Amino acid sequence: MELNRIKILADRYFDGITSRAEEVELREALRSIDNLDNELRALKTMLDAMDSLHETTSPVKVVRPTISRRTVWLARVASVAIAACAIFGIFLGINHREPSIVESPTIICHINGELVSDQAIARAEMDRVLGGVADNMALAMAKIEKLNLVRTE
Amino acid sequence: MxxxxxxxxxxxxxxxxxxxxxxxxxxxxxxxxxxxxxxxxxxxxxxxxxxxxxxxxxxxxxxxxxxxxxxxxxxxxxxxxxxxxxxxxGGIGDGSDLRDIGERTKAIIATLPEKQRLTIHLRDVEGYDIEEIAEIMEMDATSVRMNLSRARKSVREQVLSMMNYGVEQN
The missing domain is CATH 1.10.1740 (Rna Polymerase Sigma Factor; Chain: A)
Known part of the structure; x- marks a missing residue:
């Protein structure tokens, strides 16, 4: 690589505007040239120090976490409790739901102030009342006819 | 999954x-x-x-x-x-515990101000993108580049100074 290109990259590097690809290019270029001036040698020293720092590894091992038996036991108990509550709720819902309109006894009429839901009783009562009305009507008609006869005479 | x-x-x-x-x-x-x-x-x-x-x-x-x-x-x-x-x-000190110029360079980086030290570390040691560094450091990309530039120039000046005083590189 031309020394001129290296110097341009070095200037960009110190201005903090190099891309990752340019920094890789710069590192490789500096490694490939032996006779570097002081400034580029300083840069190479810096980059070598950074690379050396990158080789440091963590002595702290990663331990795969485990969920404790107590937590598992608590989770199971909680699951069973939730299921039991759900079943109990459904049971309560079925047994205490509001009776539907279809199932409630149908009120047909009142007889002497009392509710009557039996159709036979209601029909008998209706027959009795209508019979009474018919009798009264017949009596009334008979009286009207009698009055008409008296008037014509 | x-x-x-x-x-x-x-x-x-x-x-x-x-x-x-x-x-x-x-x-x-x-x-x-x-x-x-x-x-x-x-x-x-x-x-x-x-x-x-x-x-x-x-x-x-x-x-x-x-x-x-x-x-x-x-x-x-x-x-x-x-x-x-x-x-x-740890600073540059008298250099008695620093093996070579590379070690001294690490010590120079360690003496940088906190933001500059972290920026140069994240970029030049860890290889993070500027945007990632900005997210980590909770600052904008321009500030990251500015800190990075200052850090690099500061290290360069001290390394050059060290080299001019004739510290041998192993």
Whole structure:
């Protein structure tokens, strides 16, 4: 690589505007040239120090976490409790739901102030009342006819 | 589909070295960096439901590390001020424990101001993108580039100064 290109990259590097690809290019270029001036040698020293720092590894091992038996036991108990509550709720819902309109006894009429839901009783009562009305009507008609006869005479 | 334990283990395995190096870069003491790394594993596990849903979980863990390391650093500085003025970060010093110019360069990086140190570490050591660094450091990309430029130029000046004083490179 031309020394001129290296110097341009070095200037960009110190201005903090190099891309990752340019920094890789710069590192490789500096490694490939032996006779570097002081400034580029300083840069190479810096980059070598950074690379050396990158080789440091963590002595702290990663331990795969485990969920404790107590937590598992608590989770199971909680699951069973939730299921039991759900079943109990459904049971309560079925047994205490509001009776539907279809199932409630149908009120047909009142007889002497009392509710009557039996159709036979209601029909008998209706027959009795209508019979009474018919009798009264017949009596009334008979009286009207009698009055008409008296008037014509 | 992977279980939450598998996803956690994968994430932590991926970032463990990065977390340790970042903590070491900030606090400068290996034992403390190990302690922070362990602490981060636990914190990530405790916050797994949130961390694993993040768009950039790696950057999120790095931000956690940065915040924790800075907290520890501040705590140590307060204790040092209160108890003993002798505790200080590793500097260039007289060079008696620094093997070569490379080691001295690492020491120079360690003496940079906090933001510059973290920026140069994340970019040049860890290889993060500027946008990721901005997310980790909770600043915009322009500020990241500015800190990065200052950090690099500062290190260069000190390395040049060291070289001009005739420190031998092994």
């Amino acid at each position: 992977k279980s939450i334990i598998e996803r956690y283990t994968e994430l932590v395995s991926e970032v463990k070295d990065s977390v340790y190096r970042m903590a070491l870069s900030l606090v400068g003491v290996e034992a403390e960096a190990e302690d922070i790394t362990q602490d981060i594993y636990e914190r990530v596990w405790r916050a797994r439901d949130k961390v694993l849903l993040e768009e950039h979980p790696r950057a999120y863990v790095c931000r956690m590390t940065r915040n924790l390391a800075i907290d520890r650093l501040r705590q140590r500085e307060r204790q040092a001020t209160a108890n003993s003025p002798d505790i200080e970060r």
